[in-house]
Amino acid sequence: MGRLKMPSRWKHDFPVPSAVDSYVTRREFTKFLGLTSLAFLIGTCAAAARKLAKLLFPRQTSSVAVADIQEIPVGGYKLFRYPTEHDPCILLRLEENQFVAFDQRCTHLSCPVVFNTATRQLACPCHEGFFSAENGLPLAGPPKRPLAQLSVTTENARVLVGQSEERTA
Amino acid sequence: MNVVLQMVMALVTAILLGQLWLFTVTLDVMENPAVSIRVAIAATVCSLLACGSVWILIRFFLNAEQSETGG
Numbered sequence: 001m002g003r004l005k006m007p008s009r010w011k012h013d014f015p016v017p018s019a020v021d022s023y024v025t026r027r028e029f030t031k032f033l034g035l036t037s038l039a040f041l042i043g044t045c046a047a048a049a050r051k052l053a054k055l056l057f058p059r060q061t062s063s064v065a066v067a068d069i070q071e072i073p074v075g076g077y078k079l080f081r082y083p084t085e086h087d088p089c090i091l092l093r094l095e096e097n098q099f100v101a102f103d104q105r106c107t108h109l110s111c112p113v114v115f116n117t118a119t120r121q122l123a124c125p126c127h128e129g130f131f132s133a134e135n136g137l138p139l140a141g142p143p144k145r146p147l148a149q150l151s152v153t154t155e156n157a158r159v160l161v162g163q164s165e166e167r168t169a
Numbered sequence: 170m171n172v173v174l175q176m177v178m179a180l181v182t183a184i185l186l187g188q189l190w191l192f193t194v195t196l197d198v199m200e201n202p203a204v205s206i207r208v209a210i211a212a213t214v215c216s217l218l219a220c221g222s223v224w225i226l227i228r229f230f231l232n233a234e235q236s237e238t239g240g
Contacts, residue, residue: 026234030227033181037223040188044216047195048209054199055206107200145201 063162077115103148191216
């Protein structure tokens with residue numbers, strides 16, 4: 001004797017087949033495309049506005065002493081943080097009177113770069129990116145943009161570091 | 170008529186891809202001080218035109234579909 005098949009109670013309460021539930025009409029799809037376009041426009045505007053704000057209101061930070069001159073030998077370097085504790089930087093002494101400082105974050109994926117005294121290059125160990133220690137320009141590897149450079153001055157046997165110099169094309 | 174609608178959808182998709190590229194260009198301008206602000210402004214204007222085009226095409230698409238189905 002066969003069992004009597006009773007329709008499930010939930011099918012009676014929620015009579016919506018899964019195929020109908022996941023069906024997307026053309027109108028809904030085009031609405032999604034339109035909103036995607038709007039999202040791209042908003043993102044583009046936001047990025048452009050941020051660039052404009054950077055130009056109109058440059059960050060004003062005063063120079064700070066980060067090292068004594070005799071503290072760093074020629075060909076040596078010192079790590080420091082500027083302008084905040086979350087911004088790692090590197091100060092290099094290339095010649096007797098030549099100091100340069102850069103943001104230590106690689107412009108590829110923000111790994112910290114290290115100084116190679118022999119080649120006079122800054123190297124990113126993560127993806128083998130190389131930068132010139134003279135001016136921070138990318139020499140090889142994935143990075144396409146130069147390291148952010150800081151202005152360096154010496155005063156009273158101290159090395160002072162100032163805000164980033166904006167590079168211009 | 171269905172072919173026209175498909176072409177419209179293909180055009181909308183192409184415009185969206187172009188907008189994505191413009192967005193990446195603007196992000197690069199934002200991060201790279203060496204690139205002029207003019208590039209970002211041009212990209213924003215192009216993105217605005219693209220967005221307007223998408224909405225016009227969608228309007229055309231929906232009107233054409235409505236007249237086709239008689240809804």
